[in-house]
Amino acid sequence: xDSTADYISSYAAELAYTDLNPKALHAVKxxxxxxxxxxxxxxxxxxxxxxxxxxxxxxxxxxxxxFGTHIKTTPEMATFVNGIMVRYLDFSDxxxxxxxxxxxxxxPAVLAIAEAMHADGKALVSGIVLAYELVDRLVDSAHFRxxxxxxxxxxxxxxALGAGKVLGLSKxxxxxxxxxAIAPNIAVRQTRASELSMWKGCAGPNGARNGLFAALLAxxxxxxxxxIIEGQYGLWKQVTGQFALAPxxxxxxxxxxxxxxxxxxxxxxxxxxxxxxALKLHPEVNVDxxxxxxxxxxxxxxxxxxxxxxxxxxxxxxxxxxxxxLIAAALVDGKISEATFTPQRYRDPKILDLLRRLVMRENPQxxxxxxxxxxxxxxxxxxxxxxxxAHLKHPKGHPENPMSDRDxxxxxxxxxxxxxxxxxxxxxxxxxxxxxxxxxxxxxxxxIVV
Numbered sequence: 503x504d505s506t507a508d509y510i511s512s513y514a515a516e517l518a519y520t521d522l523n524p525k526a527l528h529a530v531k532x533x534x535x536x537x538x539x540x541x542x543x544x545x546x547x548x549x550x551x552x553x554x555x556x557x558x559x560x561x562x563x564x565x566x567x568x569f570g571t572h573i574k575t576t577p578e579m580a581t582f583v584n585g586i587m588v589r590y591l592d593f594s595d596x597x598x599x600x601x602x603x604x605x606x607x608x609x610p611a612v613l614a615i616a617e618a619m620h621a622d623g624k625a626l627v628s629g630i631v632l633a634y635e636l637v638d639r640l641v642d643s644a645h646f647r648x649x650x651x652x653x654x655x656x657x658x659x660x661x662a663l664g665a666g667k668v669l670g671l672s673k674x675x676x677x678x679x680x681x682x683a684i685a686p687n688i689a690v691r692q693t694r695a696s697e698l699s700m701w702k703g704c705a706g707p708n709g710a711r712n713g714l715f716a717a718l719l720a721x722x723x724x725x726x727x728x729x730i731i732e733g734q735y736g737l738w739k740q741v742t743g744q745f746a747l748a749p750x751x752x753x754x755x756x757x758x759x760x761x762x763x764x765x766x767x768x769x770x771x772x773x774x775x776x777x778x779x780a781l782k783l784h785p786e787v788n789v790d791x792x793x794x795x796x797x798x799x800x801x802x803x804x805x806x807x808x809x810x811x812x813x814x815x816x817x818x819x820x821x822x823x824x825x826x827x828l829i830a831a832a833l834v835d836g837k838i839s840e841a842t843f844t845p846q847r848y849r850d851p852k853i854l855d856l857l858r859r860l861v862m863r864e865n866p867q868x869x870x871x872x873x874x875x876x877x878x879x880x881x882x883x884x885x886x887x888x889x890x891x892a893h894l895k896h897p898k899g900h901p902e903n904p905m906s907d908r909d910x911x912x913x914x915x916x917x918x919x920x921x922x923x924x925x926x927x928x929x930x931x932x933x934x935x936x937x938x939x940x941x942x943x944x945x946x947x948x949x950i951v952v
Contacts, residue, residue, distance in 0.1 A: 503677055504732035506747065510636065511680055513750045514663040515673035517632055519624040526757040527938060530627050532910050533595050533634075533762055535934050537606045538950060539914035540594045541569045541587035542921045545952060549590060549700045553583045566614035567947035570921060577614040577718075578711050581661070584610035585707025592703070592822045593768040593917070597634075597761065599641045599873050602771060602806070603653035605762065607706035608633035611661035611714040616668045616943045623940035625668050631759055633664030635751055638758035643745040644737075651741050652689040654709030659683045661713025662720075669721045681726025682716035684737055697811045698819035764899035764910065767838050772803035773825040774897035775878040780832035782892045783880060789834050791884035792856060797829060798865035798879040800872035808862040814854070821848040829880065830856040876900060921952045 503511075544550055554568055557579035565574035569584045585607055588594050594606040612629035615621075637660035646653050662683035666676050693705045720726070731737045738744045751757030767777055776797060799807070807825030815821040821843050822828075830853045831842050841847055868877050879893040896903040905913070911931055918927045930949045933940070940946070 504729045504736070506731040507677055507680055507729070509747065510659075510663070511673050511677035514632055514636070514666060514676040514680075515671065517628060517667065517752065519628045521752050522627065522631060522757070525760050526631050526751070527627060529757070529759040529762060530630050531934050531937055532764075532907065533606055533630070533759065534609060534937065535910055535914050535931055536595055536764060537588045537609045538569070538930065538934070538946075539917040540589075540591055540606075541584060542950060542952070543593065543917035544587045544590035545570050545921050547587075547590045549704060550583065550586050552700075553586050553704070557583045562618075564618040566617045567944070569947065570950060570952040572951060577618045578715050580614040580617075581611040581714050582704075582707050582711040584614065585710050586704050589703045589706055591768045591917075592770060593765050596763040596765065596771040597638045597641055597758070598763065598771055598802075600643070600645055601641055601647040601653045601656070603637055603641065603656045604706055605634045605637045605660065605759070607657045607710050608637060608660040608664050608713075610707065611710040612664040612668060613943060613946070615665045615714055615717070617947060619668060620942050620944065621668050623937040623943060626940075626943045627937060629664040629667040631751075631757055632667045633660035634759035634762070635757055636660045636663055638761065639747050639750065643747050644742040645745070646742055647691060649741065649743065650691050652691045652693050652705060654689045654705045655684060655687050655737075655741070657706050657709035658687040658713040658716065661710040662716040663713075665714045665717035666720065669717055671717065671720060675720045678724060678726045679717045679720035681728075681730040682719050682724065683713045684730050685727050687712045688741055694806075694823070696809070697816055698823055699817065700819065702819040702823070761901055763901065764905045766898040766905060766909070766913070768822065768840075769828050769838060770807065770823045770825070772799075772806050772876075773823070773828050774899070775799070775876045775894055776803070776807070776825050776880070777828050777832050777838060778897050779878045779880045779892045779894045780829040781836065781838075782894065783882060783890050784833055784836040787833055787882050787890050788884060788886075788888075789852075789856075791886050791888065792833075792859060792882055793885045794883045795829065795833075795856065795860040796881040796883075797825070797860065797862045798868065799825070799862060800868040800877075801864045802869075802872060803876075803878075804862055804864050813857045813860070815848045818843045818848075826857050826860045826862060827853070830860060833882070875902075918950075922950065926950070
């Protein structure tokens, strides 16, 4: 076994609920409430319905529930469907450095196997903390995006070992789960290039499904390739380049889940600051007078948010990942809502005309200060000669500008107002706040049936 795989599998096997600090426990509850709200808000989305139809054809002797329903299926298929629900609105939590996989993509995998095993809340907490720890440390250290690979392998790793924690895997079995999560799950980044498809919101959930499958294989004794990270044809040489993981959380070091980025607007995270900046300008700007829109962001946000396809969006998936479109929509409408992502809006001639007047560019100072500081500057020039400028730092939900517990609850209530009764919604929130007391996490799924 190579040294990096040994380091990861040792930590994964040794982490215990009793190691966790109160901040980590509280952070798990916040992410779980947020993820369940996002899931129920996407209950009727087309990709969700497609995946739900497939999952409903499959049964299991160790079943897991599809969120919002009484439908039972295999834990792997529940992970896929529930993961798409969490991810679809692009409203779920995030963590960004070298790349930006949504760590919340791992929650459905850990919850599915915990439900199937009738595990308690403490086991669920431990698995989620471990999954976030692995994914976020990889985000800080590994380079998938810059070499043309998608980040979902990080998700596969997080889900494999998070699920392995619930399954009680030994260090040896954790190492096999790690290898089985990596070897078959290297995905190309074309998922997030050009015009975006439904798969944009399904790739992470598929990675989580595959990670859970890896853990289940390892639990039955399946072995994976040796030297999966440092070997001749391993992750370093074929995909990421060499990296060194920072010390994991514990022993008075904070856990990565404590650094989670939450979203107050349903858009790609690197679009958050630009959208908030545009919303600040909206009351001042005469949209009919706009001659040009100049947007300054850091290099990462420019690379992920701007491209020819994103100046001419034809799908919902492209629209919620198009910083130019979202800025234009915010300037015109003064808000971002579900209506923003309808064809009537992203193909609106007025907004498309604004997109032709909008230019995004890198501000080198912003790049230097990123990712510690997320910021955007927008300058709008009018045909009349008027000029409007705004510069914002740290979108709402960033650890430096956090959403409160009340904000998280209100977001859940807004997202579930069409799927849960007010009493159901309140009960579900209260249940998660006492997560460590739950004896069977199946209670969570039972509490959110639409």
